Amino acid sequence: MANQPHDDPVYLHSRREALLILLLWGLSFFWTVPYCYLRGYQTLSNPEDLRLVWGMPAWVTWGVAVPWITCGILSILICLFVIRDDDLGHAGDEADSE
Amino acid sequence: MESFDLPLLAVRTSSAAVWTFLGYTVAVFVIAAMANRLLQGRHFLSEYFLGSRGLGVWAFALTFAATSASGGTFTGFPAKIYTHGWILALWIASYMVYPICTMGFLGKRINQVARKTGAITVPDVLRDRFDSRAFGLISTVLIIFFLGFNLVAQFKAGSVLLQTLLQDSTFFRVLRSGVEISMANASVFEGVNAGYLTCLLLFGIAVIFYTTYGGFHAVVWTDVMQGIVMVVGIIILLPLVLSQVGGMNQATHEMARMLPPRLGTATIVLPNAPTKAISTSDLWFRTVDQTEQVWLYRLSGTLTIPEGVQRVSEVKFVGIRTPEEIARQMQRFERPYAQERMETLKTQLIEAGVPTTRPDTAETNVATWPPTNEPALLIAELGEFHSYAQADQPGQYVMGPAPNLPSPEADVPASDAGFLPLGLAISFFFMWAISGTGQPQYMVRLMAFKDAKTLRSAIIAVTVYYGAIYFPLVIIFCYARILLPGMENEADKIMPALAVTVTENAGHGWLAGFLIAAPFAAVMSTVDSYLLVISSAVVRDVYQRNVDPDATEKTIKRLSYATTLIVGSVALAFAINPPRFLQDIIVYVGSGLAACFLVPVVAALYWPRANLLGCLGAMLGGFGMHLLMHLIGWQVYGEFTRPYDLFGFSPVIVGLGSSLIALIILTPLAPPPREELVRRYFCKGPSSLDDAVPPTAGESESS
Numbered sequence: 001m002a003n004q005p006h007d008d009p010v011y012l013h014s015r016r017e018a019l020l021i022l023l024l025w026g027l028s029f030f031w032t033v034p035y036c037y038l039r040g041y042q043t044l045s046n047p048e049d050l051r052l053v054w055g056m057p058a059w060v061t062w063g064v065a066v067p068w069i070t071c072g073i074l075s076i077l078i079c080l081f082v083i084r085d086d087d088l089g090h091a092g093d094e095a096d097s098e
Numbered sequence: 099m100e101s102f103d104l105p106l107l108a109v110r111t112s113s114a115a116v117w118t119f120l121g122y123t124v125a126v127f128v129i130a131a132m133a134n135r136l137l138q139g140r141h142f143l144s145e146y147f148l149g150s151r152g153l154g155v156w157a158f159a160l161t162f163a164a165t166s167a168s169g170g171t172f173t174g175f176p177a178k179i180y181t182h183g184w185i186l187a188l189w190i191a192s193y194m195v196y197p198i199c200t201m202g203f204l205g206k207r208i209n210q211v212a213r214k215t216g217a218i219t220v221p222d223v224l225r226d227r228f229d230s231r232a233f234g235l236i237s238t239v240l241i242i243f244f245l246g247f248n249l250v251a252q253f254k255a256g257s258v259l260l261q262t263l264l265q266d267s268t269f270f271r272v273l274r275s276g277v278e279i280s281m282a283n284a285s286v287f288e289g290v291n292a293g294y295l296t297c298l299l300l301f302g303i304a305v306i307f308y309t310t311y312g313g314f315h316a317v318v319w320t321d322v323m324q325g326i327v328m329v330v331g332i333i334i335l336l337p338l339v340l341s342q343v344g345g346m347n348q349a350t351h352e353m354a355r356m357l358p359p360r361l362g363t364a365t366i367v368l369p370n371a372p373t374k375a376i377s378t379s380d381l382w383f384r385t386v387d388q389t390e391q392v393w394l395y396r397l398s399g400t401l402t403i404p405e406g407v408q409r410v411s412e413v414k415f416v417g418i419r420t421p422e423e424i425a426r427q428m429q430r431f432e433r434p435y436a437q438e439r440m441e442t443l444k445t446q447l448i449e450a451g452v453p454t455t456r457p458d459t460a461e462t463n464v465a466t467w468p469p470t471n472e473p474a475l476l477i478a479e480l481g482e483f484h485s486y487a488q489a490d491q492p493g494q495y496v497m498g499p500a501p502n503l504p505s506p507e508a509d510v511p512a513s514d515a516g517f518l519p520l521g522l523a524i525s526f527f528f529m530w531a532i533s534g535t536g537q538p539q540y541m542v543r544l545m546a547f548k549d550a551k552t553l554r555s556a557i558i559a560v561t562v563y564y565g566a567i568y569f570p571l572v573i574i575f576c577y578a579r580i581l582l583p584g585m586e587n588e589a590d591k592i593m594p595a596l597a598v599t600v601t602e603n604a605g606h607g608w609l610a611g612f613l614i615a616a617p618f619a620a621v622m623s624t625v626d627s628y629l630l631v632i633s634s635a636v637v638r639d640v641y642q643r644n645v646d647p648d649a650t651e652k653t654i655k656r657l658s659y660a661t662t663l664i665v666g667s668v669a670l671a672f673a674i675n676p677p678r679f680l681q682d683i684i685v686y687v688g689s690g691l692a693a694c695f696l697v698p699v700v701a702a703l704y705w706p707r708a709n710l711l712g713c714l715g716a717m718l719g720g721f722g723m724h725l726l727m728h729l730i731g732w733q734v735y736g737e738f739t740r741p742y743d744l745f746g747f748s749p750v751i752v753g754l755g756s757s758l759i760a761l762i763i764l765t766p767l768a769p770p771p772r773e774e775l776v777r778r779y780f781c782k783g784p785s786s787l788d789d790a791v792p793p794t795a796g797e798s799e800s801s
Contacts, residue, residue: 006706006780014207015704021195021202028195029527036188036498037520044493047354055346056573057184057496064187068194068569075198075561079554086206086550091144091151091213 010086017083024078028071036063116267118611119260122618123304129319130312137313142655143642146313147634148218148546151209153318158547159556160325161318162201163563164623166540167328170684171571172617173255176596177589179575181503182517183353183495186572189518192531193568197560199531205544205553207703211779212545219631220538220695221639223545227702228710229775231644236714238639240694240721241538245628246669248687252628253673256305256621257298262594263614265293273300290674298673301622306666309626310659314546317626324619329566331616334609336570338600343577352422352580354493358501359586360417362483364465366401366476371408372450377401378443382427382584383415383465383478394418394427395465395478396584416584417483423583431470435602440468447475487516495579503586521746533689533750536696539631593617629669633662682739686728693720693753697761706780712765720757724749 006012040059044050053061137145144150153161179186208223215226221241225234264270270293277296281287287295308316343349364383381397398414418424430436454473466474484504486494494501499516518526534540547553578585578596581603585592597613637658642649649657697716701708727749730742741749770776 006776007782008780009782010206010210011704011780014210017206018203018704021198025192025195025199025531028192028531032188032191032194033520033523033527036191037523040185040188041498041520043491044354044497047351047492050351050354050493050496052347052350055350056187057350059497060184060187064191064194065569068191068565071194071198072561072565075195075202076558078198078202079557083202083206083554083557084550085554086210088206088210088550089213091216 009084010088013084013086017078020078020082024071024074027074028067031067032063035059039063116264116269116611118615119263119618122615125323126304126308126316126320126622129323130308130316133312133315133319136315142651143638143658144216144218145315146655146658147630147638148542149314149318151213151546152548153543153546153552154548155552155555155559157318157322158543158552159559159563161321161623161627162540162543162556163197163560164321164325164328164620165543165627166196166200166534167325167567167620168252168255168624168684170255171328171567171620172593173259173590174684176571176575176578176593179572180578180589180592181586182500183576183579184350184572185498185500185518186576187569188498188523189526190530190568190572192527192529193564196531196534197557197564200534200537200540201544201553201557201560203535204541204699204703205547205557206550208541208544208699209547209553211703214778217545219634219638220541220699221635222643223541224698224702224713225639225643227775227779228713228771230710230714233710233714233717234639234643237538237695237717238635240717241635241691242632244687244691244694245539245632246665247683249625249628249632249665249669250672250676251683251687252621252625253298253302253669254676256301256618256625257294257673258590259594259614259618259621260297260301261293262591263611263618264297270296287674295674298670302666302670302673305622305625305629306663306670309629309666310662313658313662314630317623317630318546320626321623324623325563327612327619328616329563331613332567332570332574335574335597335600335613338604339574339577339581339596342600342603343580346573349577349580350496353495353576355420355422356495356579357419357492358486358489358494359419359584360483360485360489361504361586362415362417363412363481364395364415364478365409365411365481366403366413366478368403368408368476369453369455370451371406372403372447372452373405374446374450375405376403376443376446376450378446380439381443381467381476382431382469383467383476384469385463385465385480391421392424392428393465394424394469394584395480398585398587413478414587415478415480415483416586418583419489423580426580427583428469431468440470444468444475495576519746521743522748525743525748525751528754529685529689529692529748529750532754533692533696536692536694536699536754537688538691538695539627541695541699542631542634543627629662629666632665633658636661636665686739686741689748689750689753690721690724692750693724693757696720696754697757701761701765706776707765707770708761709765709768709771711768712761715764716757716761719760720753723756724753727752 036059040057040063051058054065056065140150175190178189211217211227212223215222217223217226221234221237224237225231274292274296277299278292281290281292281295308320340346377400379397379400381401383395383397385393387393395415395417398416401410401413403410418427452475454475455477463480465478465480467476467478486501486504499518502517547556574596575592578592581599582592582595585595594614597610601607601609601613637654641657642654694717697720698713701713701716727741727744728738731740732738734742744752
């Protein structure tokens with residue numbers, strides 16, 4: 001049989017969405033780990049010098065809390081505008097709904 | 099066996115706790131009965147193990163979230179936050195992308211592929227994709243191996259938490275006495291704590307029963323209830339903690355001034371031997387040095403002084419070193435609740451014939467109880483105490499690297515590297531989001547949602563849900579250090595201890611029962627899912643696919659019930675003498691499954707060229723390297739659960755890397771998969787069911 005193009009739309013859309021998700025993971029990784037390492041791994045000469053933002057150490061706020069909120073918003077946007085409502089098929093053994 | 103007693107849980111909370119437990123149990127049984135009704139008239143296997151692929155948004159979102167949040171979320175994780183401080187925000191940081199990675203990366207595609215062939219388990223998907231019975235069997239064996247381990251660990255967690263919840267109630271004491279009498283005649287139970295066994299039986303029987311009877315829908319609906327309990331628990335706990343530490347600014351600055359405590363042992367000495375046995379916990383001893391500075395030492399765990407015994411040695415203590423913490427703790431001794439507890443123990447000691455004494459306070463290695471100015475009733479002769487590395491450096495709980503616990507058993511200094519060196523921080527960023535994607539027990543849930551729209555909405559729901567649980571947990575248990583100092587030796591119990599403390603302080607002790615239900619719900623929702631994944635592996639992947647493909651629906655039904663019951667009972671039996679390190683086993687299983695399954699499943703779903711040799715090699719390569727790291731760790735450190743970190747990376751990274759290399763090297767060595775297989779999974783066209791592997795008898799009967 002001749003080679004057919006790999007053109008299943010669920011496969012193509014899922015692959016694109018998976019790559020975007022991988023990109024989002026990369027963004028979160030390259031924001032959080034280097035930032036926290038550079039700003040959070042230090043010795044405090046005086047405890048009163050600790051800089052707080054929103055009541056947390058500043059490195060936690062900018063290195064974890066803010067990217068957490070950002071990634072949350074991006075995740076929601078990806079779900080709303082990127083992930084397609086593809087027809088996933090029918091298995092024959094399934095119920096209509098929950 | 100370790101003693102699990104935690105009399106810290108006040109008696110006044112016990113009736114609320116019993117009602118919480120009873121209400122909870124009744125609810126899950128009702129759910130199981132409703133789910134069992136759904137089994138009638140539907141394709142049995144698909145309904146029992148996969149809910150007929152019909153999960154809606156909330157059911158799917160909450161079952162996914164609750165299954166992922168295991169006992170570790172409310173025991174091991176809070177213990178780590180308490181021990182190391184704010185650095186745990188980085189440790190858990192990849193949860194910011196966990197929902198979209200674990201659900202979105204594979205979700206739509208694995209759901210579609212499973213529908214194409216009627217697959218109801220992950221080994222089903224792999225076997226059909228590569229048309230290889232051997233691949234299906236190997237993946238089944240790996241799932242049973244890893245999840246079996248984890249099931250035992252989760253049973254232990256469930257029992258420990260339930261004991262914390264119930265132990266002050268009359269209901270529990272009566273049950274425990276019954277179990278104790280039964281155990282007395284059986285040598286197999288030697289050394290087993292009666293309270294632990296009672297709770298193991300209560301918890302285990304409840305979970306096994308509702309899972310066996312109700313199947314997937316029972317598990318999903320109880321997960322929904324449990325998911326709600328968890329988030330409500332956090333929502334109640336957060337404001338209570340924040341109000342009691344004086345707000346975040348003040349509390350974080352206070353943490354910055356904290357010095358790590360010292361850990362050591364002491365010998366408890368009584369002026370004379372008691373005429374009755376005494377058992378107590380949560381005791382503080384004090385010494386006063388020549389400059390009149392008071393130093394406090396908290397007893398770890400439960401102190402039991404048998405009748406007629408005057409000295410008890412090797413009792414673990416934590417010595418507090420921050421003057422501010424000591425002053426605050428001294429104020430707490432004035433509170434009515436603390437006074438009441440002290441009076442109760444004083445009465446017990448006096449009734450047991452123990453007189454008061456005035457020890458020589460010039461001896462700085464002698465600490466006394468009560469920790470106030472009254473004459474002493476108990477004396478602790480302090481032994482050797484170990485300090486953390488850089489013990490006099492403040493700020494360790496708000497910056498990295500955080501302090502590592504010194505080892506009180508061996509004379510080993512704490513590692514200078516501190517907690518969460520960079521390599522481990524990177525490993526954990528992979529560990530949660532990436533390895534979470536590779537867990538077959540979560541993949542099964544991805545095969546159960548109704549349609550793509552359900553998936554999208556569920557990812558949004560879980561993103562919000564996890565944000566509301568995990569980050570607040572870091573805040574709550576960082577500040578638990580302020581509210582409950584000196585719990586380093588029993589940090590696994592910080593969640594129930596904090597729940598009792600903050601609700602007592604707020605004058606709403608009854609709320610503790612509800613808060614303690616949150617971790618209990620987390621364990622229950624994990625155990626039921628694992629149980630079903632293991633039993634589906636046995637029934638579907640071993641029996642129906644390999645032993646008797648023509649088995650009737652009736653046989654499959656009986657076998658499914660029997661297998662779930664037997665698997666649960668065997669795990670329960672192993673949990674009677676469980677492994678010690680719960681969190682280590684959870685990490686071992688999670689990383690091992692990811693090392694085995696992530697690369698082959700991703701290749702199977704997204705790479706048309708992927709073939710049997712490449713994917714099987716990736717699975718075995720990942721498993722082998724992950725195991726090797728643990729075996730080397732066993733040789734080097736003497737513990738299997740303490741792996742060797744190659745180049746500073748945890749075994750999950752090493753396992754995943756090896757798995758990927760094996761895939762890339764081995765795939766070109768074998769021919770591409772057959773054309774019809776590629777067409778079925780990657781090409782547009784008529785439903786692939788038309789040319790799928792013919793259904794087995796059990797399926798065709800009900801279709």
